[in-house]
Structures are given as C-alpha cells and as structure tokens.
Amino acid sequence: MLAENELLQHPGFTSAAELTALPALRVVQPDGQANEELLSRVSDEELIAMYQQMLRVRLFDRKCIALQRQGKMGTYAPFEGQEAAQVASAVCLANKDWMFPTYRDHAAAMTRGLPMQTVYRYWMGQMDGFSVPDELNILPPCVPIATHLLHGVGAAWAARLRDEDTVSFCYFGDGATSEGDFHEALNFAGVFHLPVVFFCQNNGFAISVPFARQSASPTIAKRASAYGMDGIRVDGNDAVAVYLACQTAIHKARNGGGPTLIEAVTQRFGAHTTADDPTRYRDQAAMNEEWRRERDAVQRLRLLLTSKGLWDDNREEQWIAKVGNELVNAWEEAVAKPFSEPIEMFDHVYSKMPAHLEEQKKLLAGGGLA
Amino acid sequence: MTRMLNMVQAIRDALDVKLAEDNRVLVLGEDVGVNGGVFRATDGLQDKYGPERVIDTPLAESGIIGSSIGLALNGFRPVAEIQFLAFIFPGLEQVFAHAARMRYRTRGRFTAPLVIRAPYGAGIRGPELHSESLESLFAHTPGLRVVAPSNPYDAKGMLISAMEVDDPVIFLEPTRLYRAGTRDVPEGSYRVSLEKAERLTEGRDVSLFAWGAMVPVALRAAEQLEKEQGLSAEVIDLRSLMPLDKETILSSVEKTGRAVIVHEAHQTAGLGAEIAALLADEAVWCLRAPIKRVAGFDVPVPPFSVEDAYLPTTERVLAGLKEVVMAE
Ligand SMILES: Cc1ncc(C[n+]2csc(CCOP(=O)(O)OP(=O)(O)O)c2C)c(N)n1
Numbered sequence: 001m002l003a004e005n006e007l008l009q010h011p012g013f014t015s016a017a018e019l020t021a022l023p024a025l026r027v028v029q030p031d032g033q034a035n036e037e038l039l040s041r042v043s044d045e046e047l048i049a050m051y052q053q054m055l056r057v058r059l060f061d062r063k064c065i066a067l068q069r070q071g072k073m074g075t076y077a078p079f080e081g082q083e084a085a086q087v088a089s090a091v092c093l094a095n096k097d098w099m100f101p102t103y104r105d106h107a108a109a110m111t112r113g114l115p116m117q118t119v120y121r122y123w124m125g126q127m128d129g130f131s132v133p134d135e136l137n138i139l140p141p142c143v144p145i146a147t148h149l150l151h152g153v154g155a156a157w158a159a160r161l162r163d164e165d166t167v168s169f170c171y172f173g174d175g176a177t178s179e180g181d182f183h184e185a186l187n188f189a190g191v192f193h194l195p196v197v198f199f200c201q202n203n204g205f206a207i208s209v210p211f212a213r214q215s216a217s218p219t220i221a222k223r224a225s226a227y228g229m230d231g232i233r234v235d236g237n238d239a240v241a242v243y244l245a246c247q248t249a250i251h252k253a254r255n256g257g258g259p260t261l262i263e264a265v266t267q268r269f270g271a272h273t274t275a276d277d278p279t280r281y282r283d284q285a286a287m288n289e290e291w292r293r294e295r296d297a298v299q300r301l302r303l304l305l306t307s308k309g310l311w312d313d314n315r316e317e318q319w320i321a322k323v324g325n326e327l328v329n330a331w332e333e334a335v336a337k338p339f340s341e342p343i344e345m346f347d348h349v350y351s352k353m354p355a356h357l358e359e360q361k362k363l364l365a366g367g368g369l370a
Numbered sequence: 371m372t373r374m375l376n377m378v379q380a381i382r383d384a385l386d387v388k389l390a391e392d393n394r395v396l397v398l399g400e401d402v403g404v405n406g407g408v409f410r411a412t413d414g415l416q417d418k419y420g421p422e423r424v425i426d427t428p429l430a431e432s433g434i435i436g437s438s439i440g441l442a443l444n445g446f447r448p449v450a451e452i453q454f455l456a457f458i459f460p461g462l463e464q465v466f467a468h469a470a471r472m473r474y475r476t477r478g479r480f481t482a483p484l485v486i487r488a489p490y491g492a493g494i495r496g497p498e499l500h501s502e503s504l505e506s507l508f509a510h511t512p513g514l515r516v517v518a519p520s521n522p523y524d525a526k527g528m529l530i531s532a533m534e535v536d537d538p539v540i541f542l543e544p545t546r547l548y549r550a551g552t553r554d555v556p557e558g559s560y561r562v563s564l565e566k567a568e569r570l571t572e573g574r575d576v577s578l579f580a581w582g583a584m585v586p587v588a589l590r591a592a593e594q595l596e597k598e599q600g601l602s603a604e605v606i607d608l609r610s611l612m613p614l615d616k617e618t619i620l621s622s623v624e625k626t627g628r629a630v631i632v633h634e635a636h637q638t639a640g641l642g643a644e645i646a647a648l649l650a651d652e653a654v655w656c657l658r659a660p661i662k663r664v665a666g667f668d669v670p671v672p673p674f675s676v677e678d679a680y681l682p683t684t685e686r687v688l689a690g691l692k693e694v695v696m697a698e
Contacts, residue, residue, distance in 0.1 A: 074495050074674055103497065125495065125674035143498045144457060145429055178428035179460060206429050208405035214428045281404045342679030345672040356638065360667045364679060 021218035024233045024265050027240040030294050032303025034240070042240055044310055050091060050239050051301045051311065054083040056323045057107035058298055060116065063327050064123060068274045072335075073123045077104045081237075081269035084297030085201045087111045088242035089169070089264070092250050095135065098155040098168040100148040103141040104201075104268075105171040114138060116326065120334035127340040137166075146176035149185035149198060156189065156196035156253075167253045168196040175206025177223070178214045186261065190227035195253035197246065198261045201236060207272045208281035224261035236264030237297035240304075267291050372554040377547050380522035380555050381411045381487070384529035385449065387559055389419045395533055396441065398425040399434055399451030408453055409489060409548055431461030438484045439468050447533055448484045455490035455542065456499040462507075469538040470513030485532045489545040490518075491583045491634055492666075492681055495674040496545075502671055503582075503635035508540040509612040509644070516612040517564055518542040520585035522553040524609060527562030535564060542611075544583035567615035569622065573604030576628040576695050579619065579645060581608040584632045584682060591632075591687035598688075601695050603630075611641055619645060620653050627658035628694045632682050637665035659697035664690040 007013055027038045061080050068076045079086065082104070090111035093099060101109050106119045113136055122129025122141070130140040137155075142148035152170035159166040176182055177200060189196050200220050204211050217223065224231025230252075234245045242264055249260035269288055271278045278284045292299075305311035346353065346361040353361070375383060388395045397412055397419075403426035406413035416424035427434050431452060438448035452458045458465070465486070472482040492501035508516045515537050519525040525543070532539040570585070571592055580588035585607045592603035604622050608615065623629050629649055631642035642663040649661055664682045672680055 075497060125676075127673055127676070129673070141498075143500075144459065147460075175429035178430045178433070180430065180432050181460065206400070207408065208401045208403075209426050209429065213426055275408070280406065340673065340676050342672075342676040345667065345669045345676055345680060349669050357668055360637075360669075364667065367685075 016216070022221055022233045024235045025241045025245055026235040026238050027244065028238050028300055028304050030300055032300060032307050034304055038244065039240060042243060044308070046091070046243070047240070047301070047305060048310055050088055050243065051298075051305055052319055053087045053091070053111050054239065054298050054301065055319060056326075057087060057110055058083055059320070059323050060110070060119075060327060061107070063331070064120075065270070065274060067331070068123070073120070074125050075273050075275045076123050077273045078270045079104050079107050079268065081267045081291065081295075081297070082201055082203060083107055084239040084242055084301065085236040085264040085266045086171075088239040089171075089199055089246045092243065092246040093167070093169055096137065096164075096166050097250075098137040098152065098166065100139055100152045100155075100168065100170045101141055102145075102148070102171055102173065103143055104173070105141065108171055109138055109141075112136060112138060116330040117334045117337075120331060121337070124334065127344050128337075146172055146179035146181040146185075148172075149176070150181055150188070152196050152198070153185050153188045153194060156194035156259075157192060159195055160192070165254045166195070167250050168194075169250070170196065170198050172198070172200055173206060174200060174202040174204065174211050174214055174220065175209065176200070177220050186224070186227040186229065186259070189259035190229050193258040195256075196259045197249045197253055198259065199246070200261070200263050202263050202265050203268045205268070205272070205282070207276060219263065221261060221263040227261075229259045229261060231261040231263070233263045233265065236266030237295045237300060239297060239301050266297070267295060371557045373557060374552040375522045375526075375555040376549050376552045377519070377522045377525050377543070378409055378411050378549060380526040380553075381529055381543065382413055382415070383555065384526040384533075385412060385415060386418070388447075388530060388533045389415060389423060391559065392447065392533070394445055394447045396423050396425065396446055396448045397451070398427050398438065398448060400427060400429055400453050402426060402451050407451060409545070411487070411543075412451065431458055432464055435461040435464040435469065435484075435486065439464060439472065439482045442482045442484045443472070443480050449533060450484060450486050452486060452488040454496070454500045455488040455504055456502040458486070458488060458504075465508070465514070465538075465540075466511050470511045472513075473537070474513060481536050482538050483536045485529070485539045485541050487529075487541045487543060489548070490542045491544045491546055492671050492677045493546040493583060495677075498673070501674075501677060503633065503666065505540075505542060505611050506635060506639060506641050506644075509641060513538065514612060515539045515564055515610075516542065517610050518544065518582040519562075519609060520544065520547060520582055520607050522555050524562050524568075526555055527560050528564060528609070530559060531561045531564050534561070539564070542582060546583040547586070550586070563610070565610050565613055565615060567606050567608045567610065567618040569618065570605040570607050571603065573602035573626060575601040575626055576603045576630060576691055577619075577622040577626045578603045578605045578630050578632065578687075578691065579608055580605065580632040581611060582634070584634055587682060587684055587687055588632050590684045591691060594684065594688050595691050595695070599692070599695070603691060614645065614648065616648065616652075619648065623649055623653045624656045627656050629657070630662045630664060630687070630690045630694055632664045632687050632690075634666045634681050636668045637663055638668045640665055659694045662690045662694045
C-alpha cells in the first residue's frame with residue numbers, strides 16, 4: 001500500500017477535493033449592472049429581441065398552466081425561471097442546425113421557430129403536436145431522459161462525414177447527467193471530435209431530487225475534461241452570458257473545434273409538471289420569493305435594457321398586449337383545428353402499412369368491434 | 371382487522387409491513403424518498419425508516435437495477451421503483467442479462483431476489499411513454515416472475531409474496547387502477563400466491579381471461595353479455611403472467627369450450643398469443659369456437675387524446691364474446 005501522502009504527491013493523482021464548484025461566467029449582475037467589455041459583443045437589437053422573446057415565452061408558459069388547470073390541456077411541464085437559458089441559447093443556432101429538446105424546452109423550440117400552436121397541440125395530446133415544420137431540424141420533445149444526446153452525436157457525426165458545417169445542439173437537465181447515455185454521448189463526441197454542443201440546464205432538481213443526489217461533484221461542466229472536451233459553466237439566468245457561451249461553442253463546433261459541454265446554472269420557479277407538488281420537497285414559497293428577487297432572468301435583462309435606455313414601461317405594456325393577442329389567437333386556432341381522429345394512430349408506423357395493421361385499421365374504422 | 375384502501379395505499383402498506391419486519395428490505399428509486407414517489411406509493415416511508423432504507427437514487431435505471439442486483443447478492447431484498455414502466459428501457463440490460471440469469475449462471479450459488487415495481491398501462495392521459503404495457507417482454511425472459519394485480523387486496527398480498535420469493539419479480543401496477551376504488555385490506559402480513567389466477571365469476575358459456583386494468587373491463591363486458599344474451603362468461607383474473615396458472619386456464623376452458631383473452635398490450639406477440647397457444651396445445655378438443663383475442667392495436671400507444679380508442683373497451687370485449695359464443 002502507498003502511504004496517503006505518497007499518493008497525494010504523485011503527479012497522476014487527483015483528489016475529490018479538487019472538484020470544487022467552478023465559477024460561472026456572468027456578464028450582467030442581478031441588479032442589471034454589466035461588464036461593459038463583454039456586453040459590447042452583443043448588439044442592442046439582439047438584447048431587445050432576446051428580452052422580448054423571454055417575456056413572450058414566460059407569458060405562454062403561464063397561459064399553459066392556466067389552461068391545464070381549466071382541464072383544457074394535459075399534464076404540462078413549465079419552464080418559468082429558465083427563459084434566459086433556453087432563449088439565449090436557441091437564438092445562436094442557424095436554421096440548418098439540429099436541435100434536440102426535452103419536454104421542458106419548448107421555450108427554446110419556439111425561439112427556434114416552432115409554432116406556438118404546435119406546442120399547444122402537443123400538450124393537448126393531439127397527434128399533430130408532434131409535427132415539426134419542414135424547414136426546421138428539431139425532434140419532438142424527448143421524454144426518456146438523456147437518450148436524445150446520442151441522436152445529437154449521430155447528427156453531428158453525419159455533418160462531419162458529409163463535410164457540412166451543421167451543428168447539433170442538445171438540451172437536457174441536471175438529472176440527465178446521471179444516465180449512462182449521457183456518458184456515452186460525451187464519450188463518442190470526444191472520441192470522434194464532433195460538432196455538438198451539450199447544453200445542460202442545471203435547475204438544481206430532477207423532480208424532487210436535489211442536484212447533490214445526482215452527483216458528488218459540485219459541477220457538471222468540469223466533467224467535460226474527462227471526455228477531452230471543453231466545458232463551461234455559465235450563469236443560466238444571465239441571457240448575455242448564455243448567449244456568449246453558446247455562440248462561442250457553436251462557432252467552435254462549426255469550425256472543426258469539436259464538442260463543448262455547457263452547464264447553465266438556473267432554477268425552475270414552479271412545479272416539475274402540473275402533476276407535481278413541489279412543497280413536498282422544498283420550501284417553495286421562500287425559494288420562489290428569493291429566486292424571483294435575486295435570480296429572475298427576465299427581470300435582470302429588463303433592468304439592463306432600462307438602464308441603457310432601450311426599454312421602458314410603455315414598450316413593456318405594448319409588448320405584453322401584443323403577446324397577449326398572439327397567445328389567445330394561437331389558442332383559438334389550436335382548438336378550432338379538428339382534433340386527432342383515432343384512426344390516425346395507424347399512420348406512420350411503417351413505411352408501408354403491413355396487412356395485419358390494415359385489418360386492425362378496418363376494425364377500428366368499423367367501430368372497433370370484432 | 372381490515373381497512374379500506376385503494377391500490378396505492380395497499381402497495382404502500384405492503385412496503386411498510388416488510389420494511390418493519392425484515393431489515394433486509396430496501397426501497398430505492400427516483401423520487402421515492404422525500405417525495406414519497408410520484409404516485410405516493412412510498413409516501414412517508416423515508417420518514418419512518420430513514421434514508422438508508424428508503425433511498426432517493428440518482429436518475430439512472432441501469433444504476434438502480436444493477437446496484438439492486440449487487441445488494442441482493444449480499445442478502446438484501448431491494449424493491450426498486452421504476453417511475454413508469456417504459457423508463458425501464460435503460461435498465462433492461464441489467465434485468466435481462468443479469469437479474470434473470472443470476473441463479474442460472476452461478477449454478478444456484480447466487481440469486482438476485484429483487485422486486486422491480488412499476489406503474490404501467492394507458493388510460494391516465496399521460497404524456498408520451500407513460501402508458502406502455504410491456505409484460506410480454508418480461509414473461510419471455512426465463513428467470514423472471516411477472517405479476518400484475520388488479521385490486522388492492524391482491525396488490526398488497528402479492529407484493530409481500532414478491533418480497534419473500536427467491537427470484538426476481540417484475541411487479542406491474544396498473545396505473546389506471548391505483549385510485550380506482552377501495553377494498554377491505556387486512557392489516558399486517560398476509561400473502562397472495564404469485565402463481566395462481568383467480569376466478570372472479572363463474573360461467574358456463576365462455577372463459578374470459580384478463581389482468582391488470584383490463585379486469586374491470588372484462589367484468590363489465592361479462593355483465594353485459596349476461597344481460598343481453600343470458601349467457602354467462604367465466605372471468606378469470608390471471609394475476610400471474612409468468613408462470614401462467616395453466617390448471618385454472620385449462621379447467622375453465624374444458625368446461626366452457628370457448629375463450630376470449632383481453633389485454634391492453636399490443637396484440638402481436640402479446641401474452642394472449644401464448645394463452646391461445648396453450649389452449650391449442652392442450653385443450654383443442656374441448657374448443658367449440660375459435661379463440662378470440664381483444665387487444666391493444668399494433669401501434670405505439672398514441673397520444674392521450676385518442677388513447678381510449680387504442681385500448682380494448684367494454685364494447686370491443688363484448689363484441690369478441692358475442693363472436694365466440696355465436697360461432698358454431
Ligand atoms: C429514462 C427516464 N427515467 C425517468 C423518467 C421520469 N422523469 C421525467 S422528468 C424526470 C426528472 C428529470 O430531471 P432533469 O434531467 O434534471 O430535467 P428537468 O425535469 O429538471 O428539466 C424524471 C425522473 C424519464 N422521463 N425517463
């Protein structure tokens with residue numbers, strides 16, 4: 001046996017204690033004060049556009065919760081609190097890039113151009129809620145945790161093989177980092193040096209389980225080094241920091257620089273889903289109050305914009321009214337559209353419907369009776 | 371003493387009883403501790419037995435099942451919760467390649483007596499992959515016991531038996547029945563066999579086999595048949611899917627000469643095919659009509675707005691019964 005200090009002094013030794021939390025990249029402070037040098041990399045127009053989109057998706061999220069409560073939608077996964085992470089990352093993607101979202105990433109998907117009506121229809125349990133416009137490379141929300149990271153790897157691989165400068169961008173939560181597929185995806189991406197960005201929104205909880213139960217390491221970003229890729233931890237409630245980190249990682253991937261793991265530290269204000277009761281596992285009222293006061297991404301960006309004279313109450317009011325109309329119109333369209341017919345369940349199972357399915361389809365068409 | 375419990379409460383009660391009387395029993399999984407499980411099947415158990423015995427694990431099904439195997443090798447009795455049955459996919463390697471084969475490949479030296487509990491089935495307006503019925507995957511794998519209770523009494527008694535038997539058990543909990551009704555459930559310990567079907571109604575004209583959430587559907591269809599045609603169906607709740615209770619299945623069909631099998635899993639290669647094959651093998655001379663399966667269609671369980679049409683309904687089961695009783 002080696003004495004403990006012999007081991008400690010060996011250059012090949014890393015102690016668990018070295019795994020301290022990394023500092024997170026931050027450009028804008030909670031009070032709206034910014035690092036002007038870094039802030040200058042983002043144009044005023046970009047800042048305004050991100051803010052408008054963050055406010056838009058927040059209002060959408062609240063509307064969905066209300067619709068679920070009225071029994072008009074199924075179980076819904078809210079993202080309030082994570083707007084900066086989702087919006088400021090999605091705006092960095094080019095149209096041809098691939099996006100692999102989870103069930104909580106509809107803010108990102110909508111930022112990318114997924115129609116609001118589609119998102120409504122998805123949570124209404126309608127089949128066309130799974131369809132994506134032809135011009136977008138997005139899969140429907142991935143429900144099984146972490147499994148889609150490997151699809152991102154494969155899509156990035158395809159880009160490399162075809163010599164295209166397309167980038168894959170994968171969204172996932174902190175809980176996902178515990179699954180084996182997380183490891184496999186990062187390992188493949190490292191080995192094959194692929195143009196993929198792994199974007200983890202560390203919101204501190206996987207349903208009720210706090211991050212400390214997912215990992216004995218205080219940081220996710222640091223794991224990147226074990227896969228031979230760059231890792232960066234950003235303040236996920238700072239839209240500007242998220243934007244700069246994602247832009248850099250995407251640019252690097254597009255230009256042959258390989259994969260990056262980004263950990264955006266954030267929080268969800270509300271429940272895991274509308275079926276969840278967060279008061280069972282955290283002091284929801286106190287956290288919510290403190291988070292909204294100190295970490296709210298929307299408020300932070302608004303403070304910045306206001307201080308720069310780019311936004312005011314008047315513009316805020318107008319924007320809210322505009323989004324309000326959009327929310328209502330999209331909802332009205334979503335419910336006016338015919339609902340899925342049971343018979344549609346037989347479509348798209350195979351490239352060509354096998355005989356036994358034809359028979360079953362007929363059976364259902366005839367009232368489902370034998 | 372008995373209490374009126376629904377199925378979730380009965381399952382919780384079974385865990386409570388065994389945690390109290392057997393310190394080898396551990397409960398582990400995602401959100402089972404502080405949160406008490408997303409369906410509350412482990413509600414309050416961590417408070418009562420502590421975080422070393424009722425354990426919130428990292429989010430990793432292979433981790434949960436694989437490490438349960440290691441615990442079981444060393445005398446523990448892990449009861450792993452998989453949050454919804456389809457989320458067992460990342461852990462299937464551990465189930466199929468290891469839990470099921472431990473006894474076999476160590477020539478009886480070691481076993482992996484763990485229980486994997488999972489809510490399963492459709493009809494709860496769940497999101498994608500929250501509604502699957504995968505029982506035939508497990509029944510097809512030698513070494514696993516597979517059971518699916520349909521009421522609170524059986525759920526408690528079978529879960530206690532599952533925690534005591536020296537084999538890995540896949541314990542399937544029909545989500546739709548979790549809170550569908552209450553039953554008198556005895557306090558403390560009692561056991562329900564992991565190998566016996568239960569005859570729920572006596573009938574002369576046709577045998578109707580079902581399990582899990584299809585049992586109430588089968589009962590309603592049988593009632594309807596009686597009303598409409600004055601014919602009686604013998605409804606049998608299989609309860610155990612591996613092994614099948616051959617004796618009960620065969621003796622019923624020997625009497626009625628007709629069989630309808632209902633399951634919500636896809637029809638093709640579902641367990642209905644196995645039961646039909648069993649009847650063809652061993653009871654074909656008693657059959658007076660073709661065997662009928664009423665099952666979920668061979669499509670992925672569709673989004674919840676149309677899931678009711680995927681599931682066998684009372685009407686579909688009744689139509690199946692009529693087809694079989696009218697043949698001849
Ligand atoms: C393979 C798998 N296991 C379990 C679940 C059930 N489940 C849904 S969301 C969730 C927590 C996910 O936490 P995290 O990855 O941190 O993402 P968040 O929900 O916080 O966005 C769990 C356990 C699932 N969907 N897939």
